[in-house]
């Protein structure tokens with residue numbers, strides 16, 4: 053049911069004005085024969101205009117599959133089997149990306165929503181200069197001359213603070229450092245002025261001093277351009293630095309979403325609480341005499357997406373588990389102002 | 402010769418002096434490690450931190466002679482390992498083991514876990530038959546796995562479990578020193594916490610001495626007694642970790658600590674965001690190797706490699722302006 057172009061879409065009324073993107077009960081599975089890998093198994097999340105939503109979770113929790121679902125770039129045999137991905141276009145109309153025809157998706161990718169990855173070489177072509185790649189991106193979406201495209205490409209490199217931009221335009225990706233390539237990828241993503249940027253672990257492969265530069269750049273760009281960001285990471289330190297809102301993923305589901313201060317001050321899901329306790333903290337982990345105290349790890353392992361436990365998927369590791377949790381799956385329910393938790397017992401936290 | 406301050410309290414198991422390693426490549430010599438000296442006290446965990454390419458892995462491998470050092474000495478229990486002929490080195494190989502970063506590639510996928518651990522026991526002829534089996538079972542239990550796991554292959558285990566197998570293999574020969582090269586960097590935080598606890602238990606029970614290589618400053622602050630900060634192959638600062646974290650004196654250490662992300666959105670720190678990239682080790686800057694990114698660099702910094710200056714009996718810094726900068730900082734605080 054593609055939105056009608058002329059008449060305002062019936063979906064428009066369903067999305068609050070300040071929301072750019074809302075995934076509702078999204079399910080993306082990889083189906084091979086009889087087996088379904090339920091990589092995304094009920095993701096609900098909201099990105100507000102001009103804000104950064106950080107999606108945090110451990111390896112395999114479904115962060116990348118969620119972002120690829122939004123971009124509709126899933127590799128075979130991945131398929132969205134259920135749910136909505138409501139997106140508010142720049143002109144105000146709302147579309148459901150989950151069902152939009154591929155032809156219309158092509159006009160959205162790059163121009164409305166752009167994506168950057170952990171490994172810049174997944175987006176950069178080693179055979180072309182960075183200038184040619186940015187120019188091609190611009191000319192794909194806008195009818196501008198080569199000369200004009202080159203001017204714009206240079207401005208993009210300046211925007212991401214690459215020194216000697218004019219000279220860099222004629223260089224190949226391999227002639228640059230990792231941090232520089234990540235900047236080029238950001239420039240490429242922003243070259244058609246997208247309203248939403250999806251960044252999948254953009255600083256994970258970088259050294260801390262370079263990570264600090266890139267986070268600083270992204271904060272500045274957001275302030276200046278006003279774009280919304282969906283920032284995927286597994287690092288809660290990075291979340292604290294960059295996010296307005298946080299969605300915590302576990303085994304294919306969002307188990308908690310909240311404003312960043314609320315989430316760290318009082319996590320309302322046992323998994324979030326457990327994750328925070330795993331990160332060493334010099335004040336908490338030293339006895340009065342300076343002796344090191346043991347950490348408090350979450351017992352066990354993340355369940356396989358091929359074989360998720362029934363009921364609450366966190367039950368096998370949860371310190372608060374009760375019989376009900378093993379039979380029935382909790383829904384994502386309000387647990388405070390702007391705070392959602394997928395736990396029957398969130399009031400105990 | 403440069404003498405490094407000894408760690409607090411006692412007995413030094415390993416003393417590294419003026420270690421340098423140059424790799425000869427098609428583009429010229431790569432100065433991976435330059436004039437590195439530090440001591441590792443028996444029973445202590447010493448953290449080596451630095452960004453990628455700073456020489457952490459190379460330094461660790463030189464000490465174990467998995468890579469041949471270009472210069473310097475590494476005195477282990479009174480003997481310079483760098484002077485030992487290959488045959489004499491064998492006896493020392495048993496006393497020093499390494500744990501690798503990547504739990505996926507460091508275990509032979511075609512060998513059963515029991516044989517991976519058993520191989521280390523056989524190499525040094527430590528046990529045979531039933532005693533060997535018992536020892537494997539005991540090692541597996543020690544790292545939180547069960548004896549049945551001996552029959553399985555590495556691909557049947559998660560990342561954290563594989564790292565435990567790597568630790569069991571290192572412990573099989575009852576080493577005194579373990580070089581752990583980013584042993585938790587590839588693990589998720591919940592698994593990382595399990596492995597950090599395991600390392601501490603083993604260290605306490607077995608009295609192990611450890612060189613813990615990491616780029617994660619939070620983990621090093623938690624786990625390590627002493628810290629060595631590397632940049633472009635050289636030591637910028639070293640000392641007891643509590644002292645260095647509480648009172649970093651080198652501009653590079655300060656920048657690193659101020660940019661390490663802290664999981665607390667209410668903390669607003671004064672960040673020192675370094676500009677530019679780490680220079681190429683093919684052509685490191687003259688004088689202080691950090692000067693191209695140092696906010697306090699002056700002309701003199703390009704002239705000579707800064708000597709190591711002590712700021713306390715066991716805390717030293719290689720910066721010609723450290724005393725001056727410390728006074729500036731105090732004035733700013735009191736003003």
Ligand SMILES: Nc1ncnc2c1ncn2[C@@H]1O[C@H](COP(=O)(O)OP(=O)(O)OP(=O)(O)O)[C@@H](O)[C@H]1O
Pocket residue numbers: 082089090091092109110111112113114115116117118127128129130286357
């Ligand atoms: N092409 C595929 N076929 C089958 N399963 C897949 C495929 N791609 C991903 N998965 C599975 O989906 C789950 C979620 O994967 P995803 O890549 O989204 O995790 P992630 O949260 O991004 O993890 P990481 O932090 O490691 O990047 C994993 O269990 C993964 O193995």
Ligand SMILES: Nc1ncnc2c1ncn2[C@@H]1O[C@H](COP(=O)(O)OP(=O)(O)O)[C@@H](O)[C@H]1O
Pocket residue numbers: 424425426431432433434451452453454455456457458459460682
């Ligand atoms: N076998 C090698 N040949 C050439 N250069 C090397 C080799 N091993 C490491 N290097 C170089 O030495 C420097 C230090 O590397 P390494 O010790 O791996 O750093 P770290 O472990 O701190 O990331 C880097 O510039 C690296 O590229």
Ligand code: SF4
Pocket residue numbers: 321322323364365366367370371372373374377382394395396397398
């Ligand atoms: S629903 Fe039950 S098992 Fe799940 S997180 Fe809450 S208390 Fe734990």
Ligand code: SF4
Pocket residue numbers: 651652653689690691692693695696697698699702707719720721722723
């Ligand atoms: S010696 Fe100079 S360049 Fe090096 S850290 Fe000190 S002030 Fe900076």
Ligand SMILES: [Mg+2]
Pocket residue numbers: 115116117252
């Ligand atoms: Mg991913």
Ligand SMILES: [Mg+2]
Pocket residue numbers: 457458459
């Ligand atoms: Mg290394």
